[in-house]
Structures are given as structure tokens and as C-alpha cells.
Amino acid sequence: MSFLSLTERDREEMLATIGVSSIDELFRDIPPGVRFDGELELEPALSESEIVAHLEQLAARNVDTGRELSFLGAGIYDHYVPAVVDAVLQRGELLTGYTPYQPEMSQGVLQAIFEYQTAICELTGMDVSNASGYDGTTVAADACYVAKHVTGRSRVVLAETLNPQVRQVVKTYAPGFGLEVVEVPHRDGITDPDELAEAARDAACVLFQQPNFFGCLEPAPDLAAAANDAGALPVAHVDPVSLGVLEAPGSYGCAIAIGEGQAAGNYQSYGGPHYGFMAARSDYVRRMPGRIVGETTDVEGRRAYVLTLQTREQHIRREKATSNITTNQTLLALAGLAHLAWLGPQGLREQGETCMALAAYAKERLGLPLVFPEQATFKEFAIRVGRPADEAIRAARTEGVHPGYALRRDYAGMEDALLVCVTEKRTEADVDRLAEVLAA
């Protein structure tokens, strides 16, 4: 281990400069009663090669998507991450900088965030985006907090087809925010606009997901209209990969668009770190949580970028801030920008179409009943496997295939339902293999 740079001689000279005789003396302000005099009970230090060997052993006990043919999705997706993303992540300056408080030292990362904000606005059809939130769950709680302040109302409506983890996080945050949470059940896999309109009366906002957790396409414009009619802010939770094919939330009347960014440019990484994105109409820019980069000029009149609208933030407003967030997910968001720039508008659309085409092929090829046969879908769909889904998963995994997610984990009456995800990385042959395994 050699992350420390001082020699013994350095230490002696430095102690002499300070005017103390030992390192211990530097800690004299710590009352004896709270000093820790023992040695921490930690395993012995490892050399670099030992660390690599130890972590190799741990990693080998995980079955990653390179070792198993995977149809798992349900919020985190095995999309292709281009090499250009790695090139960005490996740049030491971007990897090891802090939040860009000093703009003259940080024009590169500030510009990159500005470009990221632009990409998110373009994807979602919104006017403003923040520099990222923690993940696709916490940005939902953030959106509720914005809606509460904008509308002065304290009830939030969640479609039951919204990712269960997103709903759970909103419910965890709600008591502190002074919010009451209401859920609207699904009807045959999607949300009924009339039912949503009923629930939206006196609500601060309505959250729905497009495509929803079951993979079904919601009647999103009708849901947004139902919320708007009731004076509640419509908030769409969207999959960035779908937005080359599916309409942008800003085009059908949403006030805020949020989502999990992982599918665009991040590895699965066992659930994180990824980035949550949040974009809104310009009316709400001064209510947005988190960092925002803005354009300005320097003393010479040259274009420059800087963290802006900081009077929203905790370091200035303290208990009156719009949020407590400081560290966000910048590096992962920049990976997202690199990924979206690699795709371009054409690539994004093609990727979405490929997912849809393969998923449609899989629906047919698997030959199993669909849970929601009436609904159009994007890259995921739910099937009935005719036995407990966990059993089907166990059996398929012994054949080297992970067939999907057991929906009974979150929804009653879905013991035999499996949520299958097909990304552009899968092939027709992969789907054939899945069909074979599930039929066995």
C-alpha cells in the first residue's frame, strides 16, 4: 500500500515545523474519554495484487450477463455500452475532479454538463434539466417535492404501473415532505385515464411511467390531460432508450419528465451508481433541485459556463433550499451524454426499433399466453409460464438462461407471471433458446 507520500524524514521535519514532538500530540484536543486506543478490528492490509486476487474471487461468484443469457430488465437494462463511453470515464480529469465550484478550473466539465442538460431536454421535450439526480427513484421524490411547492397541494397520485421501487421511495420520502400518497390500480396492464382524473382532483401531481413497469404503453397523452384538467402536475417517468420511437413527454403536456438514465450509457453494475434525470418546463426552473449549469460570459466577454441559480441550493438557502442535494451523479450523466452522442438521433431510433422488433418476435416465438394481450409494448412484456415463475426461473438458470423477472414479487395474483426484457444485444437465436428453455 503506497497511497501515502511522506517519508520518515519528512514526518520528522514536519513535526518540528509544527512544534510538536509526536503525531499523537496533534490529537491533544480529543478528550481521553472518547479516544480509541485499541486497533481497529479489520482484516490485515492487502497488497495491490492481493486485492485484485481477492476481488476476482468475489466477482467470480456472481453470474453476470456475460455468463448467462439474460432477459432480466425491470428497471435496469443490458443495453450495449459503446467503447467511447469507457474512453470518457477513463479520463483522469473528469474522473477525479470535484463539483465545479471554480469555473475557471472546470470549464470542461461545466460545458459537458450543459451539453448533457441539452440532451435531456431534447429527449424529453422539456425546457430545463438539472445536472442529474441520484437515480430513477429519487428523482420521483424530487418531482413530488417540486409539485407540492408549485401547487400548494399535498397529495400525490402514483399509477400502480409505476416501477415498485420508485413508488416505495416516494412513500419513504412522503412523511417528511408532508405528502399523502394515493395509488391508482391498473386495468388490464395500463392506467385508466378516467380513474386517474378522479384521483388527481386536489392532487399536487400524478406520476406515471411510459412504457410502464409491465412493458405496456400507457395512453400517456390522456393521462397527462387528466392531470392537467385537475390542476395537478403530470409527471412522466420515461425510458431514455424509448424516446427515439415514443413521443416526448413535453409534447403531450407533461410538466416534468424524470427517469432512470442507466439504459443510456451506464453498465448494470448491480444497481448503481447510475444517474436519475429530471427535466421540466421553464416555469419550474427556480424550483428544481440540484445543480444546474448555465451559460454566461467572462471578463473578456468570452462564452463561459458556471453553476447557476444557486440561490435555490442548500449552501446558500440552508433550511429554505429546494433540496439538500450536493453530490449528484455527474460522471454517470456524462457517460449518458457520450452514449447519446454516439447514437445520434438516427441511432437512438434504430435502437428502439430493434428492441421492439425483437420483443415482438419473442412474444410470438415463446408461444406462451401474454398477461396483457390487448396492450402494445416496447422492449418488455409479461407472459404466463403456467407454473410458479420462480420455479421457471430456477429451471432456466440451470440451463444458463435467465428468463426474466417474477412479477409476484410486487403484484398480487401474478404467481406465474414473468416480465421478459429483450434489448438490442439479444438475437433471434437467443430468443429461440429462451423459447426452448421455457418449453422444457
Next chain:
Amino acid sequence: MKLIYEKSQEGRRASSLPPRTLPVPEVPDELRRERPPRLPELSEPELVRHFTRLSTRTFGIDTGFYPLGSCTMKHNPRVNERVVNFPGFRDLHPLQEEEGAQGALELMWRLQEILAEVAGLHAVSLQPAAGSQGELTGLMLMRAYFTDRGEAETRRKVVIPDTAHGTNPASVTMAGYEVTHVQTDPRGNIDVDDLRTKVDAQTAGLMLTNPSTLGLFDENIEEIARIFHDAGALMYYDGANLNAVCGISRPGDMGFDIVHFNLHKTFSQPHGGGGPGGGPIAVRDRLEPFLPVPAVVRDGERFRYEYDRPKTIGKVRGFAGPFGVFVRSYAYIRSYGPRLREMSEVAVLNANYLLAQLKDAYELPFDRLCMHEFVLSARTLKRRHGITALDVAKRLMDYDFHPPTIYFPLNVPEALMIEPTETEAKEALDDFVEAMLEIVRDASERPELLKDAPHDRPVGRVDEVKAAKRAVVRYLFEDHPDLSADSDGARQLEAQKGA
């Protein structure tokens, strides 16, 4: 430098996708995208150059000395980047069955055990995504704890010293609590007399950073803990400054009931220009039932999630937390083992070495030895020469140093908060001292040199007022405004801080 959108050419692209032979199903008309998003259209060589150029216009700990107080900008070992990219970690789906994720679960369990030991507390949840989310989670635990005891209605107040990070009061509001402020005494500790008048049966708890943002260990911490615990309240430890005391003094032994760690500070997760971070929390046993789900537990040789925790606050983030951050921090801690203490010792040695050489040239508001960081004031420079902390910060850039945190904490005028960390060599510290002393000399002899700084950065001082007023926060293509047209020179919001 041009924006990526300004380099875009219609029809150009970097991506190639597998050929498609299958038919694409129709998207219902009302759901089909009408106008494509205007994403950049560049070739791969252009993309790589663009991002490389952006990176060269960014300063990281890889570039040079970064004494940004309260942010613990230490070296990020490259082996951590190697291990986090093992496919077994990088390409693992979070909903993989537990049998297929035993290595990941074991790593998380081991990290929990380590953090509990460092905190001197009993149970850990790795879930929070960053320090401020750890704070909020801790406050949710307080609320759940008092609700369970039937005291939720009466205990509404959380005490926060005036030196606290802004996240503390912001988290208090988000958790539905009210802030009670407490002052700092002449030695830089919490004013215990002021505190006694403010803690009562309506107090839920205290949020404290120890050592404080002044870099001072609170000498009355035992008395403070007594005051809160006697009142039936809880103690929350903001772990932003834990780098000072690992293996030297444990928050649990100080009397704290809830602690958050900043894995991106103390345990070397690279900060990525603003994240990701990690904000695990450790708690005393009586708070364990309320921790977020799922918990990661060990049954003999097997590791698994436990969801059935009836008193849990719920979930604060997706899945089990930012796993890649755990891998890096676990690797980092394993490289020290029980010698983690030495990490903190050297951090404190480096800080005191700087302090000893700078305290006479600048003003030291609290004349004590410091812990891992210290706060100087440029008040005298301002009075005598009109040179502010901001000028000092900008001039340091000309020496290729990242400036310290400035104008924080709020109770020190013209504050310069300096944290060198343990990974710097003596030569780097010596160079920094020399620069800081030369700046003091130049303040009287050539003040314009400081006022005009920085001199060789891609941009000079920027107009923050214009940025906030115009609020151009995205590229607007053909409608993009030219802000140089209404330039009236740089004005500054003197409120930039770290942490």
C-alpha cells in the same frame, strides 16, 4: 470551444447497430415520436476528441493539488478502477437471484462490518446515494424511532451549529423537522451554555460534524452527548470530516447514535466532477429495526437480502445502493486494513504542517492545532489591500493549484478552508505554502495581479449574475442567444463553497 451541438453535421454518426431483418411493430399514432430529438451527430474520432478536449479543460486530483476544504480530495487509486470493471461486478443485474450474486452480497456484507467497526456502532445500511441522502435517511430514522415511542408529535426540533454544512438544515426541512441554531464559542466548539437553553423535550436530536467545518475537534463532546441523551434526544454524526479520526476516535464512542459516511471523501470513491458518491449510515442497536430495506445479512456461509423488517422506514434509493462505489471503497479500505489510523494521522499531520506556516501571514480565527483541515481568514488582506478570499482563490489558479473552499463556514469572514489530505507529498505542501505567502506579498505590492487572476485559464472570472439572470441552461440551436452582446464585466456572487 464549440459545443458538441455546434460540431454536429446532419447525417454523420458514430454508432453502428446490429442489422435488423425482423419487422418493426407499429407504434400507435398518438404515442409515436413526431420530431426526433436533436442529439449530436458526430463521428467517433470527433467524439473522442471532443471529450478529450473537455477533460483537458478540467482540473482533477490527477492534475494537481486540490485542497478543497471539507471535500477530502485524496488520490484515487487506479487498482480500484480495475477491480470495479470486472465483468462479475460491472455486468451484474441487480435483480439477479441471490444464488447468482453471492460475491456481490458478500462484498456488501463485509463493507457493512468494516463501517460498523470504524463508526463504533452496531448496524449499517449502505443504501443512501450520497452524504446528504445519508443525512436525510438518518433524520427519517429519528422520526421512525420517536414515532415508535409515541413521541413523534412532541419532538420536532433538530439542533444545528452555525458552522454546519448547508446540507444539514436543508435535510432537516426535507425530513419535516424544524431547525434550532446553536452558536460557536470562542474556542471554536459548540457554545455549551447556549446549547443547554435550547435542548428540551421537544428536541429530536443534534446534527454535528466532528471535527467541525473549522477543522476543530469539539472538546466538549462528552458534555454535549450528555445534554442530548439526558433529554431523550438522539445524536447524528455528519461524516464529512471522518478522514480526521479513523481509528483515532469513533463517533459511536463519542456518543453519536447515527453516522453517515462519505465514501467519495474518506474512502476514495473518485468524485467524477460532481458524483457519484456513497452515503452509508451506521446506527446504534436501538435504531437498527428502522433501517432501510433490504438489509444484507449472513446466514453461515450464505449471504442474502432481508426484506421483512416491519419497522423499516422503507427505501431511499433503488436496489441496495451504488454498488460500484462499494467495490472501490472496499478495495481502498482493504489496502489499509487496521492501518487506517495512519491514513488519518498523516491527513492531520499534513494539515498542521500547512497551518503552522500560514497562520501568521493570514488570520487564524481559532488559534489551536487543527485536525485534517483548517480555516484561515483573509479579513486583514481585505481591510489593508482590498484583497478578498476570492482574489486569493483565483490567484492560486495561476500556480496550478485548485483553490480551497471559500466563504465557508459562514461564521468566519473571508474564509479560506484548506484540506490537503494524507496523499500529498511534502514538496506539494511546500510549493503551496510558498504560493500562499507570495500572494500575501503581492497583495500589498501588486494587488492588480490578484484582482485580474486567473491569467492563464480557458476563461477569466465569469459573470455569475448574468448566468442567473438570463438562465440559459441548455443549447437552443438556431435560437441560441449571444450573451457576449450584453456584457457589463464580471460580477461575482461571493458564495461558493465546497462539500
